Amino acid sequence: xxxxxxxxxxxxxxVKTGFLKSTTKKVEAVRGLDLTIEPGSIxxxxxxxxxxxxxxxxxxxxxxxxxxxxxxxxxxxxxxxAFQIKHMVNMIAGGERMVYWRLTARENLEYxxxxxxxxxxxxxxxxxSLIRFVGLQERSEEAVEKYSxxxxxxxxxxxxxxNDPKYLFMDEPTLGLDAPIARDLRRFTKSxxxxxxxxxxxxxxxxSEIEELCDYVYIIDRxxxxxxxxxxxxxSIVANCTNKYKIxxxxxxxxxxxxxxxxxxxxxxxxxxxxxxxxxxxxxxSHKDIQSELISMLSQQSKIISFTAMEPKLEDAIITLxxxxxxxxxxx
Amino acid sequence: xxxxMLNSIKAEAIKQHxxxxxxxxxxxxxxxxxxxxxxxxxYAYKPxxxxxxxxxxxxxxxDDMIFAFILFxxxxxxxxxxFVQSAWRFSSERIxxxxxxxxxTPANRLGIMLGNALASLFESTWMFMVFCIGALVLFTNLRIxxxxxxxxxxxxxVIPSICWGIFMNSLFMxxxxxxxxxxxxxxxxxxxGGAKLxxxxxxxxxxxxxxxxxxxxxxxxxxxIFMNGAxxxxxxxxxxxxxxxxxxxxxxxxxxxxxSEAYARKTGNMALF
Ligand SMILES: Nc1ncnc2c1ncn2[C@@H]1O[C@H](COP(=O)(O)OP(=O)(O)OP(=O)(O)O)[C@@H](O)[C@H]1O
Ligand SMILES: [Mg+2]
Numbered sequence: 063x064x065x066x067x068x069x070x071x072x073x074x075x076x077v078k079t080g081f082l083k084s085t086t087k088k089v090e091a092v093r094g095l096d097l098t099i100e101p102g103s104i105x106x107x108x109x110x111x112x113x114x115x116x117x118x119x120x121x122x123x124x125x126x127x128x129x130x131x132x133x134x135x136x137x138x139x140x141x142x143x144a145f146q147i148k149h150m151v152n153m154i155a156g157g158e159r160m161v162y163w164r165l166t167a168r169e170n171l172e173y174x175x176x177x178x179x180x181x182x183x184x185x186x187x188x189x190x191s192l193i194r195f196v197g198l199q200e201r202s203e204e205a206v207e208k209y210s211x212x213x214x215x216x217x218x219x220x221x222x223x224x225n226d227p228k229y230l231f232m233d234e235p236t237l238g239l240d241a242p243i244a245r246d247l248r249r250f251t252k253s254x255x256x257x258x259x260x261x262x263x264x265x266x267x268x269x270s271e272i273e274e275l276c277d278y279v280y281i282i283d284r285x286x287x288x289x290x291x292x293x294x295x296x297x298s299i300v301a302n303c304t305n306k307y308k309i310x311x312x313x314x315x316x317x318x319x320x321x322x323x324x325x326x327x328x329x330x331x332x333x334x335x336x337x338x339x340x341x342x343x344x345x346x347x348s349h350k351d352i353q354s355e356l357i358s359m360l361s362q363q364s365k366i367i368s369f370t371a372m373e374p375k376l377e378d379a380i381i382t383l384x385x386x387x388x389x390x391x392x393x394x
Numbered sequence: 395x396x397x398x399m400l401n402s403i404k405a406e407a408i409k410q411h412x413x414x415x416x417x418x419x420x421x422x423x424x425x426x427x428x429x430x431x432x433x434x435x436x437y438a439y440k441p442x443x444x445x446x447x448x449x450x451x452x453x454x455x456x457d458d459m460i461f462a463f464i465l466f467x468x469x470x471x472x473x474x475x476x477f478v479q480s481a482w483r484f485s486s487e488r489i490x491x492x493x494x495x496x497x498x499t500p501a502n503r504l505g506i507m508l509g510n511a512l513a514s515l516f517e518s519t520w521m522f523m524v525f526c527i528g529a530l531v532l533f534t535n536l537r538i539x540x541x542x543x544x545x546x547x548x549x550x551x552v553i554p555s556i557c558w559g560i561f562m563n564s565l566f567m568x569x570x571x572x573x574x575x576x577x578x579x580x581x582x583x584x585x586x587g588g589a590k591l592x593x594x595x596x597x598x599x600x601x602x603x604x605x606x607x608x609x610x611x612x613x614x615x616x617x618x619i620f621m622n623g624a625x626x627x628x629x630x631x632x633x634x635x636x637x638x639x640x641x642x643x644x645x646x647x648x649x650x651x652x653x654s655e656a657y658a659r660k661t662g663n664m665a666l667f
Contacts, residue, residue, distance in 0.1 A: 127659040159491040164413040176405030177501035
């Protein structure tokens with residue numbers, strides 16, 4: 063079991079203020095994160111750009127040292143026992159980098175395998191089975207530069223599994239992949255957890271990916287955890303905190319308009335009105351589910367031509383949640 | 395040496411070799427450039443024949459030996475340069491993201507640096523052999539005291555250049571800006587190392603600069619062995635200085651590797667480029 067407690071990481075970077083002059087700027091990338099990954103489970107880490115996902119993964123894979131907090135992986139300490147931990151974890155990132163393009167798939171895997179000092183015979187058979195697992199057997203003797211994006215990504219997965227890690231950290235592994243290849247990758251990921259019992263941490267921008275794969279999800283924003291739960295719970299909270307409706311009416315009498323505007327302000331929702339051919343269009347965005355209230359109010363004095371409830375977006379939910387969190391912090 | 399060290403050396407040497415020599419043509423094409431450079435260096439003297447500049451050289455080496463002088467200076471220089479270039483190549487792994495992957499493994503860091511240098515040793519030795527055979531055929535007036543001395547010459551190129559290579563490599567680990575060090579180290583080494591002009595003819599300040607580069611001493615040894623028929627006792631001093639420089643470079647490498655990894659773990663600069 064991987065248990066992280068209160069992980070913190072600040073970056074200090076130099077900002078040029080003039081020729082030969084600079085000040086240091088502190089970025090609080092991760093601000094006290096608790097996280098648990100059980101073997102055989104897939105845990106999602108969700109957040110917008112710059113939320114601190116990659117930083118978290120780099121801390122867990124020993125590339126960054128946490129400023130504060132601790133992490134125990136199967137009883138070993140992330141910092142003190144880094145050498146042993148390196149044998150137990152690995153990281154896979156999206157994109158085409160991170161393999162040697164001039165080498166073949168097999169040579170790439172041999173290289174990384176040797177860095178882990180895996181005994182020769184064991185390494186040989188492991189490379190065979192990994193190449194088969196990711197379906198590269200026909201092209202394994204070809205230089206990687208001739209591979210397609212998806213094949214490079216599959217090699218990347220094989221590379222991430224070369225030390226047979228108990229815990230695998232995947233940083234946006236489906237970045238830039240076509241839907242069918244992304245689907246393959248999700249299938250791999252699932253079987254790694256469910257059949258091989260690996261503990262997996264997965265970061266993603268896509269809520270659908272997280273919903274499909276994860277057993278448990280953490281949502282972070284600007285280095286802080288704003289929510290955690292099962293994908294079902296997350297999805298319902300997301301659905302609840304961002305509701306967008308597109309309504310078309312044939313007329314909007316003044317009386318109804320007044321009534322509508324008061325209602326909008328009592329539920330703290332925003333709206334936009336626009337006159338279009340044959341009626342009026344209203345865009346509503348609300349933190350509460352006000353679908354039935356809207357319909358009953360509007361249909362009394364006008365005719366609803368169409369009413370669309372938009373699919374909730376994770377981005378909106380995160381923004382809303384962090385607003386709520388900030389509000390709570392300020393008013394605590 | 396532990397298992398991790400050996401495996402890291404082996405892995406890195408093989409990888410580096412394979413990613414550079416992906417075709418057999420490379421072995422010959424890489425000779426073309428040094429040969430051209432050598433001739434351009436030699437013909438740079440031609441217009442100065444009879445002038446002060448060529449007299450300096452002639453005074454120290456004798457008129458008939460100028461080409462041999464330049465040749466041995468140059469091949470020693472190229473020997474070192476191979477290592478610097480491979481360190482330079484290695485620093486580009488920061489961009490390809492593979493540097494982070496290496497540091498994520500339990501690989502022996504010094505082993506990686508040594509493996510990287512070993513791959514360029516192969517390149518260097520190949521060039522050196524071709525040039526040496528060329529020199530032996532070309533010049534009949536070379537004086538070599540015994541069959542054992544060329545071996546000493548080779549060793550006094552191999553060991554210092556490996557030390558120099560791993561030192562450069564570990565410097566490049568520090569940050570992306572260390573690419574600038576390539577310029578800072580490379581040109582002075584070429585000018586003050588005595589590849590083209592005789593080191594003893596340098597003014598004092600230039601001798602000081604040249605004196606810190608192991609290349610300077612290696613060149614002296616190589617020339618003395620091939621051109622003056624030096625015995626071990628004639629190059630005692632140079633060998634001693636070279637040993638001291640190598641030891642210092644090795645210790646600095648160890649220190650730099652430790653510091654640069656700790657620094658990267660603090661700042662996350664290993665992914666920056
Ligand atoms: N090496 C670094 N030096 C300074 N600041 C950094 C460094 N790496 C990341 N940051 C900053 O730390 C914060 C968190 O970055 P991080 O890469 O962890 O985010 P992320 O959640 O992975 O974002 P994305 O979805 O864009 O990948 C950002 O504000 C980023 O600008
Ligand atoms: Mg990221």
